Amino acid sequence: MTALAKSSENTAVVKPRNRATFAVTLVALAALLVVCSTAGLALGSVHVPPAEVWGIVTHALGADWTEPTWTRARETIVLDVRGPRVLLGAVTGAGLAVVGTALQALVRNPLAEPYLLGASSGASLGAVAVIVFGSSFFGTVSLSAAAFAGALGALVLVYAAARTGGRITSMRLVLAGVAVASVLNALLNLLLLTTDNGNEARTVLAWTMGGLGGVSWGSLRLPGLALLLGIAVLMVQAPNLNLLLAGEEAAATMGLDVARFRARMFVLVSLVTGVLVAAAGPIGFVGLMLPHIVRLLVGGDHRRVLPAAALGGASFLILSDIVARTVTAPEEIPVGVLTALCGGPFFLWLMRRDARKKAGGPA
Template identity: 75%
Template sequence: MTAPPQAAAPATAVRAARPRHRGRGRTFALTVAVLGGLLLVSLTAGLGIGSVHVPPGEVWSIVAHALGADLGPEPVASPARETIVLTVRAPRVLLGAVVGAGLAVVGTAMQALVRNPLAEPYLLGVSSGASLGAVVVVVFGLSLFGPVSLSVAAFAGALLTLLLVYVTARAGGRITSVRLVLSGVAVAAVLTAVMHLLLLTADRGNQAREILSWTLGGLGGVRWQTLWLPTAGLVLGIGVLLVQSRSLNLLLAGEEAATTMGLDVARFRVRMFVLLSLVTGVLVAAAGPIGFVGLIMPHIVRLLVGGDHRRVLPTAALAGAVFLVWADIAARTIAAPMEIPVGVLTALCGGPFFLWLMRRDARRGTERGVA
């Protein structure tokens, strides 16, 4: 006798909440170890590569001396190189690792929440609000918060956008994920139009160039004093998502199965959308809207460790950090002394991947239809 349809849903959801293959455990440990080593190598390369080359041994001698754990009787680097490594490059490299990890984690969660492999961190229009905030600061010359005025305005714009999307998506006291996403698309279109209008009516021609550079994403100009905020956002986001990883796994089995297992899907999605948008707003305020990191990293990671979010989330964080650190290295060395916005290089990598992903999904849909 076959089981009734209602009995199949809990079993499917339980399987989704558990690792699909026990052999994934070793693969996960090996992948994390390899990515951890690659991240260490990437950070070393980021600190050493530039107009002034600093050998790896000298890089770690400088870092160890700064941490009070000298590797030798005295530091071998000159004061000028210490300044280059610790003051100029270190905050930038660490910001790249933090932003890359954060975007990859947010993209992973977004794809699970909407069950769409093409979802990415800017789905709810947060990047458009952040960009408009930055445009307002540049066009009107606002400097209320000193050198961090642009970042503060970008985060404020992202936060206000989230509130606007939340209000417009609410109907009858309820918010559905479909209305939330559609509201995000609509609000983003309006904010982008306002931003372009401000740029067209700006008095100074160099303002458009400055804003264009910011909207393409970049890691330059970061200071140690401002690095703590995106780092805190990353830690908060990863922590909450790891706690909620079982619920994310349940969504992979479908809404009905997740509901059967006791998950309030609508409320869970709204809470996660708010959290992810806030984390994205912090990351965008720090580095601008760097695209495609949150789209391509989750798919690459799932090929390595499977779909269980208890494994995907930490692995995606490491992969995103490695990817963006190397993208930034390329951005500041390929056309030196000119610096290419890092978002241009991530788009060059992510665009073809996005097209391949669309073709793959279309081909799978055709095969299922034939079957």
């Protein structure tokens, strides 16, 4: 098939669907995010009615001047305990979903996402190294800077290992990601075993399972900025991501410098991944599942997939965190464990679907 034919086929794949349908889908996803956020603020060891939650929030924002009817304790729970946690879940879920969407287009692999390609493992190793050795070379952003460097290094290593003869196959990419992630996880465990502070090791071990607890409003600034930067740049580059769906040759024929574009995008997704991992720990499979789910709703055009994936990812991680802290209350399950329980079967289903497509069978 010629590059022009591939390009024409790709255009048909990413052809915009009915705008009204997309708008309705986006509104529905936004409404779902509001519902999940309200539930995240209301549910817990102390139940706060949804109406009271909205009263507390609107009063804090200055939109409600009526006399408060709730206790000071409930206001503290909603605003200072659950509020930052819910917002971090939304930011992390949205960020991982858009990063997964971008990676699947950049490497043209439906199984790509930060966790499977080793980016999360690299970010974790960088962050843990800062925690264990107490390095503060970059001041308050040392943890995020080390996580970014680790994520970028892991992605570059996986991409280089999987690329043979100028081409990348799905099998080589997954195997390279598994191999690099295994080595990085082994180094991380070695750091934990050799650290002199046992309490610190236990804290880091719990963090490596992924979680949203213990966050404050002040620690949300950097993840929020990283998310806004990532979404803004990826939305601008969405047409180029669409071009890559036709293949490298077709994209180059249409004027895209594929190598330079990939390099820039790898830096961007590594930055977002590193900051999010530094804030919430490595949370896997969000970036794998959500892009595929929203493509079923809005099609393949990245101008539509990216905002839908952000809203869906935010809702999914907030909902996962609600389950993590309520299903075994007063104990709390690391949210990364729950996303893995959901993502593992989804990953196997994707592999089987991809194999059936290549064999010419039904999807």
